[in-house]
Amino acid sequence: MGVKSFVEVHPDSHFPIENLPYGVFKPEPGSEPRPGVAIGEYVLDLSVISSAGLFDGPVLKGSDCFHQPNLNKFLEMGRPAWKEARTTTQKLLSLTEPALCNNASLRQKALVPMDKVQMLLPIAIGDYTDFFSSMHHAKNCGTIFRGPENPIPPNWFHLPIAYHGRASSIVISGTDIVRPRGQGYPSGSSAPYFGPSRKLDFELEMAAVVGPGNELGKPVDVNEAADHIFGLVLMNDWSARDIQAWEYVPLGPFLGKSFGTTVSPWIVTLDALEPFICDAPKQVPPPLPYLAEKISKNYDISLEVRIKPAGQEHSFVVTRSNFNHLYWTLTQQLAHHTVNGCNLRPGDLLGTGTISGPEPESYGCLLELTWNGEKQLPLAETSRKFLEDGDEVIISGYSKGEGYKVGFGTCAGKILPSLP
Amino acid sequence: MGVKSFVEVHPDSHFPIENLPYGVFKPEPGSEPRPGVAIGEYVLDLSVISSAGLFDGPVLKGSDCFHQPNLNKFLEMGRPAWKEARTTTQKLLSLTEPALCNNASLRQKALVPMDKVQMLLPIAIGDYTDFFSSMHHAKNCGTIFRGPENPIPPNWFHLPIAYHGRASSIVISGTDIVRPRGQGYPSGSSAPYFGPSRKLDFELEMAAVVGPGNELGKPVDVNEAADHIFGLVLMNDWSARDIQAWEYVPLGPFLGKSFGTTVSPWIVTLDALEPFICDAPKQVPPPLPYLAEKISKNYDISLEVRIKPAGQEHSFVVTRSNFNHLYWTLTQQLAHHTVNGCNLRPGDLLGTGTISGPEPESYGCLLELTWNGEKQLPLAETSRKFLEDGDEVIISGYSKGEGYKVGFGTCAGKILPSLP
Numbered sequence: 089m090g091v092k093s094f095v096e097v098h099p100d101s102h103f104p105i106e107n108l109p110y111g112v113f114k115p116e117p118g119s120e121p122r123p124g125v126a127i128g129e130y131v132l133d134l135s136v137i138s139s140a141g142l143f144d145g146p147v148l149k150g151s152d153c154f155h156q157p158n159l160n161k162f163l164e165m166g167r168p169a170w171k172e173a174r175t176t177t178q179k180l181l182s183l184t185e186p187a188l189c190n191n192a193s194l195r196q197k198a199l200v201p202m203d204k205v206q207m208l209l210p211i212a213i214g215d216y217t218d219f220f221s222s223m224h225h226a227k228n229c230g231t232i233f234r235g236p237e238n239p240i241p242p243n244w245f246h247l248p249i250a251y252h253g254r255a256s257s258i259v260i261s262g263t264d265i266v267r268p269r270g271q272g273y274p275s276g277s278s279a280p281y282f283g284p285s286r287k288l289d290f291e292l293e294m295a296a297v298v299g300p301g302n303e304l305g306k307p308v309d310v311n312e313a314a315d316h317i318f319g320l321v322l323m324n325d326w327s328a329r330d331i332q333a334w335e336y337v338p339l340g341p342f343l344g345k346s347f348g349t350t351v352s353p354w355i356v357t358l359d360a361l362e363p364f365i366c367d368a369p370k371q372v373p374p375p376l377p378y379l380a381e382k383i384s385k386n387y388d389i390s391l392e393v394r395i396k397p398a399g400q401e402h403s404f405v406v407t408r409s410n411f412n413h414l415y416w417t418l419t420q421q422l423a424h425h426t427v428n429g430c431n432l433r434p435g436d437l438l439g440t441g442t443i444s445g446p447e448p449e450s451y452g453c454l455l456e457l458t459w460n461g462e463k464q465l466p467l468a469e470t471s472r473k474f475l476e477d478g479d480e481v482i483i484s485g486y487s488k489g490e491g492y493k494v495g496f497g498t499c500a501g502k503i504l505p506s507l508p
Numbered sequence: 509m510g511v512k513s514f515v516e517v518h519p520d521s522h523f524p525i526e527n528l529p530y531g532v533f534k535p536e537p538g539s540e541p542r543p544g545v546a547i548g549e550y551v552l553d554l555s556v557i558s559s560a561g562l563f564d565g566p567v568l569k570g571s572d573c574f575h576q577p578n579l580n581k582f583l584e585m586g587r588p589a590w591k592e593a594r595t596t597t598q599k600l601l602s603l604t605e606p607a608l609c610n611n612a613s614l615r616q617k618a619l620v621p622m623d624k625v626q627m628l629l630p631i632a633i634g635d636y637t638d639f640f641s642s643m644h645h646a647k648n649c650g651t652i653f654r655g656p657e658n659p660i661p662p663n664w665f666h667l668p669i670a671y672h673g674r675a676s677s678i679v680i681s682g683t684d685i686v687r688p689r690g691q692g693y694p695s696g697s698s699a700p701y702f703g704p705s706r707k708l709d710f711e712l713e714m715a716a717v718v719g720p721g722n723e724l725g726k727p728v729d730v731n732e733a734a735d736h737i738f739g740l741v742l743m744n745d746w747s748a749r750d751i752q753a754w755e756y757v758p759l760g761p762f763l764g765k766s767f768g769t770t771v772s773p774w775i776v777t778l779d780a781l782e783p784f785i786c787d788a789p790k791q792v793p794p795p796l797p798y799l800a801e802k803i804s805k806n807y808d809i810s811l812e813v814r815i816k817p818a819g820q821e822h823s824f825v826v827t828r829s830n831f832n833h834l835y836w837t838l839t840q841q842l843a844h845h846t847v848n849g850c851n852l853r854p855g856d857l858l859g860t861g862t863i864s865g866p867e868p869e870s871y872g873c874l875l876e877l878t879w880n881g882e883k884q885l886p887l888a889e890t891s892r893k894f895l896e897d898g899d900e901v902i903i904s905g906y907s908k909g910e911g912y913k914v915g916f917g918t919c920a921g922k923i924l925p926s927l928p
Contacts, residue, residue: 214675214676215674215675215676220759230758233758234758241757241758242693243691243693243700243754243755243757246691246699246700247691247700247754247755249755249758249759249762250759250762251671251672251759251760251762252671252672252673252674252762252766253672254635254672254850255634255635255675256634256635256721256724256850256851256852256853256856257724257849257850257851259724266724266725266849268848268849269727269798269847269848269849270847270848271663271666271667271796273662273663279666279793280663280666280667280796282796282797282798301676304676304677304679304686304767304768305686305767305924305927307689307927328848331848334663334667335663335667335669336758336759336760337661337663338649338650338653338654338661338669338756338760339640339669339670339671339756339760339761340671340756340758340759340760340761341759341760342669342670342671342672343844343845343847343848343850344848346672346848346850347724347725347848347849347850348724348849373699376691376700376702377702378702424763425763427689427690427763428688428689428690428748428751428763428764428766428767429677429686429688429689429767429768429927430674430676430677430763430766430767431676431677432676433676436676504725507725507727507849
């Protein structure tokens with residue numbers, strides 16, 4: 089792109105002018121939540137920019153979409169609004185445009201140091217769906233839970249499998265997670281036990297944020313699905329493997345997942361990710377016509393999970409993966425979701441499922457990394473089979489451009505002990 | 509109770525003064541949605557009663573909970589508000605209280621003929637959960653899908669199994685349902701097909717409406733769970749059996765359900781259902797302590813499903829069941845849902861799952877009634893294996909008191925043909 093910002097941005101920053109992800113924040117504890125865009129170590133307050141009359145394009149002029157406590161109204165406006173907002177903010181933040189750069193009092197009001205703000209959930213999430221789109225993850229889980237013969241269920245290669253998740257317990261990065269209690273059933277025992285989960289896990293995921301929805305009964309064509317996706321966040325779909333293993337037959341995961349799901353605060357737009365588009369994997373057998381795309385896109389996004397063990401100062405990388413390991417694309421997921429007429433609404437969240445790569449070092453959860461606790465995962469002087477109280481899990485991710493990164497920041501959460 | 513209303517109510521009406529269920533309606537097409545209470549063939553407009561200052565008890569005085577487009581604010585206020593509203597409306601509608609009865613202009617404004625109003629979804633539903641609490645249904649489905657040996661999964665007797673459902677596609681009674689398209693996989697075939705569902709079904713259910721929620725990480729004790737339940741509605745959890753059978757392993761039902769779920773417009777309160785409490789079934793093995801209730805309550809609610817076939821004038825009863833066939837109680841469902849720390853919010857919906865009784869005439873869906881299409885269900889001069897385009901399914905239910913009924917009205921929906 090080559091545009092430079094008057095805001096100084098370190099080359100390692102996740103938030104250069106090429107990115108401009110959207111979030112919702114409070115500049116001070118007592119203030120109202122409002123949308124913002126990240127730039128270097130600052131947040132650009134969009135409510136201030138809007139009040140100053142600087143969103144003067146044909147779509148956004150006069151709109152109150154940046155005077156809302158969440159991004160839903162902006163999401164609903166669709167790609168024309170998103171394009172215009174991106175063009176306007178990039179221009180305002182550039183070195184060559186004086187409107188913000190040369191207006192000291194406006195700059196003072198509009199650019200808030202990131203370390204001073206409180207980030208909030210950027211969207212009101214109506215429904216949250218979680219897919220199961222990494223073949224490596226599906227294969228490893230199938231082998232662990234059902235044995236090495238035909239570990240991947242026969243439907244997996246024909247449709248992007250998914251389940252409805254719990255929207256109420258989605259929290260913003262930095263929120264502590266209380267270890268869930270529940271029933272488990274160790275193999276060989278005659279009765280289930282009840283207590284704090286003994287197999288608490290993270291899941292390295294990303295999630296798509298839905299823009300304009302669709303009417304009930306009116307599916308979205310797979311080749312138009314991209315216009316319904318605003319952007320992506322990092323997601324940790326915390327999982328209690330003992331609770332999940334006992335409860336999931338025949339209706340799927342429930343309490344093993346619904347105690348908490350953490351998302352990162354910044355939504356990186358598909359527009360910002362465009363330079364990092366790569367080919368999606370070849371699908372064999374070919375998908376049914378309603379899932380066959382003219383162009384099938386994946387994204388090259390490096391992902392990493394670190395654990396900061398209780399009482400330690402440092403965190404340790406436990407896995408490195410990449411978004412491009414996914415078999416089903418975001419647009420196939422969205423088209424499949426609506427093909428039965430199901431309606432999506434602005435702000436709905438579509439998780440990818442755990443993003444595991446082919447190598448053991450790229451597995452996206454402890455279930456796979458320790459093979460359901462059969463082996464220890466070393467963390468410097470300690471080790472883990474599953475998460476312990478006090479452990480903090482930190483997911484990060486970025487795409488690498490020439491001399492810059494388009495990053496997602498982090499998605500972090502710490503485990504608190506269970507209730508007595 | 510013995511209170512009589514000045515509004516004339518037929519002994520067969522579902523809405524005598526003993527009931528007083530809550531809904532949300534528009535008196536005229538252009539008007540704002542507002543809460544109301546059903547009485548005979550009228551709706552009492554609670555916004556009018558509130559504006560007239562007649563909610564003058566300590567909890568509701570000055571509240572704007574009846575000037576909202578849904579009941580969520582009233583639900584959040586909890587049982588003290590619900591008790592006070594019930595006492596106040598019963599008094600106002602009684603023969604002996606002049607405030608409404610003798611004020612002709614207020615009566616004219618506040619009592620709207622039911623056949624003139626448009627009923628709306630009474631709640632904004634954050635999350636919808638569907639349980640699987642009828643043993644007969646679990647056994648029949650297990651036998652059909654997995655064979656007669658151990659049809660009920662081993663976890664079933666230890667926990668109320670459930671899955672997260674889709675909130676966005678919940679619609680009010682009277683909304684047409686478009687036949688979903690999707691993938692199916694007939695046994696013996698080598699590839700899945702795509703098209704309109706060939707096995708469209710209804711499911712006879714009821715659903716609890718959550719009142720005050722709980723904080724994330726703070727479970728609700730089973731003996732306090734009743735204070736979190738406002739009341740019940742009828743529910744039809746439409747199901748596409750071919751889509752469901754192909755997609756549900758390993759993450760549970762998804763597109764086979766998410767194309768539509770119909771609820772009845774009137775929420776009957778637990779207070780109104782109190783005279784119809786009956787013993788819950790004895791649970792063997794005894795539930796774990798967190799599910800063991802001091803008093804385990806069920807409700808005697810007669811349920812009936814009729815089908816009005818396409819092009820016919822009459823509807824035919826296809827099954828008769830009763831709420832008291834459920835094995836897991838509403839309060840056990842709610843306590844289990846939160847035991848892992850999952851937070852419920854006012855207006856959340858907890859479906860019971862299909863309510864099948866022990867006899868074939870009391871099975872709650874066509875899957876069971878026709879044994880997955882193995883036999884025809886006769887409907888006068890025609891018959892059904894599954895639903896056909898144009899079929900209307902009508903669920904109704906009531907509890908029978910001495911000389912009156914506490915009823916739910918109907919929950920109806922008609923099948924429209926699939927998209928081309």
